[in-house]
Amino acid sequence: MSAPRMLRVLLLLLATPGCCTQRWEPCSDLRPLDLLAEALPPDGTGGAVRTVQVHGASGLQLPAASARAWSFPASRLFFRCGLFPAEFSIVVTLKAPSLPPKKNEYLLTVVAEERDALLLGLRYSSTQLHFLFLSEDAAGAWQTRVSFRSPGLMDSQWHTLVLAVSEGSFSLVVDCGLPVDIMADVPFPAALSVRGARFFIGSRRRTKGLFTGLVRQLVLLPGSDATPRLCPSRNAQLAELSIPQVLQGKPDDKEVLKCPHEADMKVTLGSRPLCTKAQEAKFWFNAARKELHLCVGGQWVSVLAGRAKLDYLEEHQRLPTGSETLGLEVFGIPGVGLFVAAAHRKATSAIYKWTDGKFVSYQSIRTHQAQSWRHFTIGRKIFLAVANFGPDEKGQEFSVIYKWSHRKLKFTPYQRIATHSARDWEAFEVDGEHFLAVANHREGDNHNINSVIYKWSPRARLFEANQTIATSGAYDWEFFRVGPYSFLVVANTFNGTSTRVHSHLYIWLLGSFRLFQSFLTFGAADWEVFRIRDRVFLAVANSHSYDVETQLRNDSYTINSVIYELNVTAQAFVKFQDVPTCSALDWEFFSVGEDHFLVVANSFDGDSFSVNSIVYRWQGYEGFVAVHSLPTFGCRDWEAFDTTAGSYLIYSSAKEPLSRVLRLRTS
Numbered sequence: 001m002s003a004p005r006m007l008r009v010l011l012l013l014l015a016t017p018g019c020c021t022q023r024w025e026p027c028s029d030l031r032p033l034d035l036l037a038e039a040l041p042p043d044g045t046g047g048a049v050r051t052v053q054v055h056g057a058s059g060l061q062l063p064a065a066s067a068r069a070w071s072f073p074a075s076r077l078f079f080r081c082g083l084f085p086a087e088f089s090i091v092v093t094l095k096a097p098s099l100p101p102k103k104n105e106y107l108l109t110v111v112a113e114e115r116d117a118l119l120l121g122l123r124y125s126s127t128q129l130h131f132l133f134l135s136e137d138a139a140g141a142w143q144t145r146v147s148f149r150s151p152g153l154m155d156s157q158w159h160t161l162v163l164a165v166s167e168g169s170f171s172l173v174v175d176c177g178l179p180v181d182i183m184a185d186v187p188f189p190a191a192l193s194v195r196g197a198r199f200f201i202g203s204r205r206r207t208k209g210l211f212t213g214l215v216r217q218l219v220l221l222p223g224s225d226a227t228p229r230l231c232p233s234r235n236a237q238l239a240e241l242s243i244p245q246v247l248q249g250k251p252d253d254k255e256v257l258k259c260p261h262e263a264d265m266k267v268t269l270g271s272r273p274l275c276t277k278a279q280e281a282k283f284w285f286n287a288a289r290k291e292l293h294l295c296v297g298g299q300w301v302s303v304l305a306g307r308a309k310l311d312y313l314e315e316h317q318r319l320p321t322g323s324e325t326l327g328l329e330v331f332g333i334p335g336v337g338l339f340v341a342a343a344h345r346k347a348t349s350a351i352y353k354w355t356d357g358k359f360v361s362y363q364s365i366r367t368h369q370a371q372s373w374r375h376f377t378i379g380r381k382i383f384l385a386v387a388n389f390g391p392d393e394k395g396q397e398f399s400v401i402y403k404w405s406h407r408k409l410k411f412t413p414y415q416r417i418a419t420h421s422a423r424d425w426e427a428f429e430v431d432g433e434h435f436l437a438v439a440n441h442r443e444g445d446n447h448n449i450n451s452v453i454y455k456w457s458p459r460a461r462l463f464e465a466n467q468t469i470a471t472s473g474a475y476d477w478e479f480f481r482v483g484p485y486s487f488l489v490v491a492n493t494f495n496g497t498s499t500r501v502h503s504h505l506y507i508w509l510l511g512s513f514r515l516f517q518s519f520l521t522f523g524a525a526d527w528e529v530f531r532i533r534d535r536v537f538l539a540v541a542n543s544h545s546y547d548v549e550t551q552l553r554n555d556s557y558t559i560n561s562v563i564y565e566l567n568v569t570a571q572a573f574v575k576f577q578d579v580p581t582c583s584a585l586d587w588e589f590f591s592v593g594e595d596h597f598l599v600v601a602n603s604f605d606g607d608s609f610s611v612n613s614i615v616y617r618w619q620g621y622e623g624f625v626a627v628h629s630l631p632t633f634g635c636r637d638w639e640a641f642d643t644t645a646g647s648y649l650i651y652s653s654a655k656e657p658l659s660r661v662l663r664l665r666t667s
């Protein structure tokens with residue numbers, strides 16, 4: 001693909017004087033704005049819309065009669081103020097018709113109706129794709145045309161284009177391929193007024209140049225480049241950001257599930273292409289960081305330094321903890337506030353209270369190599385259970401349930417339970433009864449022991465043993481429901497000789513938990529259940545691949561952790577995605593608006609505890625894609641929480657006495 005850069009500036013003397021000196025502010029929502037859905041008649045069809053299916057995907061055939069039928073006022077999207085974003089991207093999926101030379105068709109325009117000025121437009125010919133925009137200054141109004149040569153649209157196939165615009169940088173990605181970048185000396189205006197303007201889909205407000213192909217997707221993403229949201233993609237020609245309802249529900253949706261293993265290859269930590277001879281003098285736009293690079297002599301050279309734009313997280317609080325910290329538990333007490341209980345390795349653990357936007361020390365509790373805390377309630381009673389890994393001074397091993405005293409406003413000891421190197425507590429309710437399950441890790445050197453499920457006795461007002469389950473170095477319990485069914489899954493780490501052991505999922509049937517499914521895991525440390533719409537996922541954190549016998553050959557921390565998805569028909573969880581991790585100890589799922597994320601606690605790479613923990617974003621077809629890495633040290637546990645002031649993440653370090661609170665930037 002050759003990328004000759006061509007830029008022509010046409011002078012168009014228009015009567016209107018320059019107008020806009022304000023700085024850009026978000027006039028619209030910053031989510032993907034589905035222009036097709038916006039233009040569709042509200043009743044769905046209106047008689048004018050034709051849906052045509054080609055090569056397994058459907059698109060809209062625009063009515064030839066009236067350009068106006070496919071338009072809407074710009075104020076519908078730009079409702080806060082009348083300025084087009086200075087940075088944005090446009091995503092188009094189309095099947096273009098073959099055009100004779102010299103003929104042009106419009107995909108999209110924004111027209112100032114009164115003066116009939118084309119403010120912005122996208123049109124193509126048999127050899128070029130043109131992006132047009134109007135820039136105005138005191139001298140008058142200029143129309144600039146940025147032309148991308150031969151995007152190869154006319155082969156009767158579907159193609160997905162992402163045009164990303166940021167000041168003077170114009171980048172076009174076709175079917176998730178290498179970007180073609182053009183640096184223009186006329187930048188896109190910082191404040192393009194769209195007051196009184198209209199969006200026209202597939203036309204320039206006239207019958208001339210009407211789009212005669214099929215369009216499946218037409219999305220404006222204000223504020224950022226959509227490429228990292230779409231690419232890499234399993235089905236790059238139909239990569240999807242947003243398509244109207246009438247075009248959804250075609251068979252491709254299910255492909256991801258048909259061959260879940262293929263999704264493995266789609267997880268890459270960076271999209272930097274090779275800079276070989278063939279790429280010499282080509283540009284690479286690192287969309288996530290907004291950096292432009294040039295391939296020179298086998299190396300990518302930065303030519304346009306990026307502005308940190310997609311900064312998802314910022315440090316909010318460094319919380320010195322007096323000791324290395326394992327598990328964190330964030331919980332609220334109605335009328336009192338928000339708390340985090342931190343399991344400290346050393347003699348005392350601590351509970352912190354959210355005060356004036358920060359966690360401050362609230363209560364200290366004597367623990368014995370505490371591993372984790374679990375908060376739960378029974379009626380009005382509020383409890384907090386700690387999993388003690390070590391014995392007390394007298395050599396006794398037990399874990400403790402504390403109860404909140406409404407009078408003292410503190411947690412006080414309530415019940416002691418004999419445990420064996422306890423790692424975790426899980427609390428849950430089945431059929432109105434309350435249960436607590438403990439993960440007993442080992443007894444002496446023996447990892448193959450029983451973990452115990454306790455049931456709350458309303459009469460005795462204590463927890464009593466209800467069921468034992470054989471576990472191997474149990475590390476974590478996770479409870480969840482699917483419809484009327486209750487499940488409990490255990491993470492088994494080690495059977496005495498190997499970390500390559502099965503972790504088991506149990507289902508509640510007729511008064512007890514029974515084996516439902518087994519998963520081969522490698523030093524499993526955590527299970528995380530989460531839902532995206534009606535889909536149910538289960539992610540395991542694999543911490544370590546180790547085997548006494550193959551020790552030298554196979555002692556590894558850099559291994560895959562796995563995300564499974566429930567297939568209701570198959571009545572089983574099937575592998576959805578492998579994710580490379582470095583001694584993963586925890587997964588945490590969280591959502592921001594309509595976006596879903598997973599963050600993994602990477603703790604060790606076999607050499608160092610300084611490893612990045614990674615945030616993955618749910619990208620539909622592509623599964624979870626790495627979008628952010630965070631330098632962490634011996635990272636042990638992540639928790640997400642919300643306050644009225646915003647959304648936060650907190651993580652602990654098992655290797656230094658410092659936890660950190662990060663704030664999610666949600667612009």
Ligand SMILES: *[C@@H]1O[C@H](CO)[C@@H](O)[C@H](O)[C@H]1NC(C)=O
Pocket residue numbers: 495496497498500501
């Ligand atoms: C532990 O697991 C390994 C590998 O799966 C197996 O070969 C070994 O027999 C198991 N040991 C015990 C004590 O179950």
Ligand SMILES: *[C@@H]1O[C@H](CO)[C@@H](O)[C@H](O)[C@H]1NC(C)=O
Pocket residue numbers: 433455465466467510511512
């Ligand atoms: C455990 O609790 C269930 C539900 O209440 C009950 O049906 C069952 O008999 C109990 N099992 C034991 C061993 O106590």
Ligand SMILES: *[C@@H]1O[C@H](CO)[C@@H](O)[C@H](O)[C@H]1NC(C)=O
Pocket residue numbers: 522545550553554556559
């Ligand atoms: C090493 O462990 C991996 C899992 O992490 C496994 O797939 C592989 O077969 C093991 N290799 C040997 C030589 O045991």
Ligand SMILES: *[C@@H]1O[C@H](CO)[C@@H](O)[C@H](O)[C@H]1NC(C)=O
Pocket residue numbers: 254257258567568569570
């Ligand atoms: C679920 O499992 C059934 C039965 O094994 C299979 O036919 C179907 O394709 C699977 N569904 C999905 C979405 O993978």
Ligand SMILES: [Ca+2]
Pocket residue numbers: 424425426476477478
């Ligand atoms: Ca748990």
Ligand SMILES: [Ca+2]
Pocket residue numbers: 526527528586587588
């Ligand atoms: Ca977790």
Ligand SMILES: [Ca+2]
Pocket residue numbers: 586587588637638639
């Ligand atoms: Ca967690």
